[in-house]
Structure formats: C-alpha cells, structure tokens
Amino acid sequence: xxxxxxxxxxxxxxxxxxxxxxxxxxxxxxxxxxxxxxxxxxxxxxxxxxxxxxxxxxxxxxxxxxxxxxxxxxxxxxxxxxxxxxxxxxxxxxxxxxxxxxxxxxxxxxxxxxxxxxxxxxxxxxxxxxxxxxxxxxxxxxxxxxxxxxxxxxxxxxxxxxxxxxxxxxxxxxxxxxxxxxxxxxxxxxxxxxxxxxxxxxxxxxxxxxxxxxxxxxxxxxxxxxxxxxxxxxxxxxxxxxxxxxxxxxxxxxxxxxxxxxxxxxxxxxxxxxxxxxxxxxxxxxxxxxxxxxxxxxxxxxxxxxxxxxxxxxxxxxxxxxxxxxxxxxxxxxxxxxxxxxxxxxxxxxxxxxxxxxxxxxxxxxxxxxxxxxxxxxxxxxxxxxxxxxxxxxxxxxxxx
Numbered sequence: 001x002x003x004x005x006x007x008x009x010x011x012x013x014x015x016x017x018x019x020x021x022x023x024x025x026x027x028x029x030x031x032x033x034x035x036x037x038x039x040x041x042x043x044x045x046x047x048x049x050x051x052x053x054x055x056x057x058x059x060x061x062x063x064x065x066x067x068x069x070x071x072x073x074x075x076x077x078x079x080x081x082x083x084x085x086x087x088x089x090x091x092x093x094x095x096x097x098x099x100x101x102x103x104x105x106x107x108x109x110x111x112x113x114x115x116x117x118x119x120x121x122x123x124x125x126x127x128x129x130x131x132x133x134x135x136x137x138x139x140x141x142x143x144x145x146x147x148x149x150x151x152x153x154x155x156x157x158x159x160x161x162x163x164x165x166x167x168x169x170x171x172x173x174x175x176x177x178x179x180x181x182x183x184x185x186x187x188x189x190x191x192x193x194x195x196x197x198x199x200x201x202x203x204x205x206x207x208x209x210x211x212x213x214x215x216x217x218x219x220x221x222x223x224x225x226x227x228x229x230x231x232x233x234x235x236x237x238x239x240x241x242x243x244x245x246x247x248x249x250x251x252x253x254x255x256x257x258x259x260x261x262x263x264x265x266x267x268x269x270x271x272x273x274x275x276x277x278x279x280x281x282x283x284x285x286x287x288x289x290x291x292x293x294x295x296x297x298x299x300x301x302x303x304x305x306x307x308x309x310x311x312x313x314x315x316x317x318x319x320x321x322x323x324x325x326x327x328x329x330x331x332x333x334x335x336x337x338x339x340x341x342x343x344x345x346x347x348x349x350x351x352x353x354x355x356x357x358x359x360x361x362x363x364x365x366x367x368x369x370x371x372x373x374x375x376x377x378x379x380x381x382x383x384x385x386x387x388x389x390x391x392x393x394x395x396x397x398x399x400x401x
Contacts, residue, residue, distance in 0.1 A: 013237040024216035030209050031242075035249050038205075042197050043256065046190040051136045053081040056126075057091035057100040060084065066111035070122070073148040074104060079140035095127065102126030102137050114152070132189065183263065183348045191262045195347070196316040196340065198253040203282055203336040204307045206246050210286030211303050213242065215296035227381040235377075243279050250275040257347070265350030274342040274360065281335035281366035288369055291376045307334070314340045338362040 021028045058074070060067050075082045083100060085091040091103045105123040113120040124141050128134035181187055217226055226234065254271065258264050286303055293299040312318070313331040320328065331337045341359040345351040353360075 010237065013234060014241060017238060017241045020213070020216055020220065023220055024212065027209070027212045027216050030205065030212060031245055035202075035205050038201050039198060039249075039253060039256075042194060042201065043190075046194050048190070050188060051132065052078050054079055054102075054133060054137060054140075055081050055083055055100045056102040056104060056137065056141075057085045057094055058082045058104045058106070059086075059088050059091050060106045061108040062106055062110040064111040066114065067106045070106060070110075070148055073151075074141065074144045077140045077144045079136050080144070095125070098127075101130075101133050102141070104141065188262075191260070192316070195257060195262065195343070196311060196314050198256075199250075199336055199340060199343065200311045200314065202246075202249055202253065203278070203310055203334070204304070205249070206279060206282040207286040207289075207303045207307050208300060209246075210242065210283050211290050211296070211300045213238070214287065214290040215300070218296065223377075224380050224383065227377055231377065231381060239280075239283055242283065243276070246279045246282075247272075247275060250279070262347070264347050266346030267353075268346070270353055270356070271343060271346045274339050274356075274363065277360065277363040277366075278335045278339040281363055281369075284366055284369035284373065285335070287373050288376075291373060291380070307336075310334050310336050313337055316340065332362065335363060335366060 021031065056074075058071055060071060071082060074080055082104070083094075085094065088103070088105060091100070091105075094100045095103055103125045105125075107120050107122065110120050110122075122145065126134055126137040126141075214223065217223060251272070254268070254275075285306070289303050289306075290296065290299045293302060313323075313327060313334060314337055315323075315331070320331065323331065338359045342356050345356050345359075
C-alpha cells in the first residue's frame, strides 16, 4: 500500500532556507555584512551633523580698523573659517580649485565712506553647486553682516550723547526677530538626511535580496520543482524567514535614531507595524519582478532602477506639493515613500493612527500583488518550466568535443 509523502516540518523548512543562504554566498553577504556596512557608513559619514568652519576667502582692500572688525565679525560665525588673500585673482583661483567655498571682498575706503555717511558695498561670492554648503554660507554671511551693521548703528547712536544703550539698540534694530526651527532645533543635518537615507537603502536591500533569493532557488532546484510540494507552506515560511531579517534591520536603524537622541514623540508600536507592511510590500514587488522577467540579472536591474531613486521622491529634500504629476505618481508606487510619511508623523509630530491611516492604506494597497504572484506560481507549477535563468545553448548534433 502506498504511503503518503511526509509533510515537511517547520524546522526542516527553516533549515532549507539556511542551506539556501549557504548555497549562495553573495546572498549571504547581502543579508548580513552589506546592510551593516552600508548603515554604519551612512551614519559615520554624517556623524558631525552640523556644517562648521567652511573655508571662505576674504580680500581686504581697505586694511582699516573697521574692515578688520568686520572680518572678525564674519570669523566669529561657527560656520565660517576665513582665509586672507592679497588679491581677488588669487582668491578666485582658490575658489576654482575648491580650496575655499566663497569669497568676501571688502572695498577700499570702507571706513572713510562710512564716516562721511556713504553706504559702501561688501561683495560676497559663494559656490552654490552644493546646495547645502551654499545655503549655509548665505545664511552665515547675511547673519554676521546684519549683526555688524546693528553694532555700528548702536555705536553711532551712543556717539550722539544723552542716549542710553537700550535706546541706541532700539534705534539700530527697530524690530527684533526670533526664528526657531521646529522638529530639528539644532539644524542637525544628520537627523535630516540619515533618517531618510537609511530607510531608502533598506528598501533597496529588501527588494534586491528577495530577487536574489528566488534566483538562487532557480539555480539550486528550479522554481517549478520547488513549487511541486507544499507550495503555500514553503512560500509562507520563506517570506516569514526574510521578514524577520528585514524587520531586525529596520528595528536596528530605529534604535540608532533613538540612541542619537533624535525625537520619537509617537507610538513606536505603530512604526513597527508600518515597517512590517513595508517589508511585505517590498517582498511582493520583488517577487513579481522575478516571476515576470524571465532572466535574473534583468530582474535585478529593473528592481534596482525601481528603488534606487527613492530618496528623491520621499518629500524630505523636495516638497511633495511642488512635484510634477508623474513624480507624484512614481512616488505612490514606492512603499518606502508611504512608510516615511508614517515615520515622520510618529517620530517628529507624534500624530495618531487616524491621521496616518491614508499612508497605512497606501501600504495595504500593495497586498493584491500577492494574488498575481499566486496566479503566476500556479501556472509555473503546472507547466513545470524554469523561469529565471536563460537556457545554456547546446552544441549541434554531430559536433564532437
């Protein structure tokens, strides 16, 4: 009497996943060393967090006591590190060689013109190829110059006599301003960039690793053969096994954010739920890629092209409201863009689940992909044809080795 085939146990299926990792060393590297290396590289790259001591050339054509006071006012800014140059030509050459990021030119007869009531012009040039450096230089120079002008106006008011210091200051600065940056009080660029870069890299890794998993399975046994027995159970175990790995990676960079003292004002449990939905969505997209595109390298290339530009579409460096319709459409196709809305809402604003429901719903909309995956796998299981790697051409009959 025929006996029923043995049902593979959970431990045996997990053992199969471990053997698959050991079978493909590149897959093992992509799951272990590569994520850790990339996460730590990005973290240490932006560890300083605040742009300081940017080299700026200064050309003093006046060489007066007042011009030297102005130079000291600029140099007092923590963002600027002034370097004296004897001529504008030498300063321009240093700017072209990227030895300095900007040039400040103090005109001749600066002090004399100020004493006679004229308004001399101090000229500043700065390299705006790097938007971050350009914005910092512009703000630092403008702030230092405005402070110096207020000090001069205060001294002029005191020189008239019969005026108290507070009155002279009120005349010099008619209205005071207090500008407070919310949600990033220290203007920490690490908090601004790293909290977006790490999730973006995480998405790339999840999609790439999932493609590599199926490619390795095709090389080892063939997807069609793998689906012949207990396909649903195997699929659940495979997705669940790598979900644990991906969630550990996501939890790791969240722990890094908290360890750095960056804000975490909302419910972190909701954020972990959002991470799980993001993992599921990325696995679905990657599996669909590898099943639809029959060659593994092409599928991996398409997956990379799909995920690589994600950071530009997050809405972190460029507002979503100003994006073109196609950019907003492409953004809606990226799971990480919806996750980032949840992460920013929870970490920075502490908003509730009701407010974040549209982003959660957008992640749930990726789940129907698994219906398409189930249909494709059913067809492949019954057709028993390999799907990932191109067939190796065989020699014509009659041709000897």
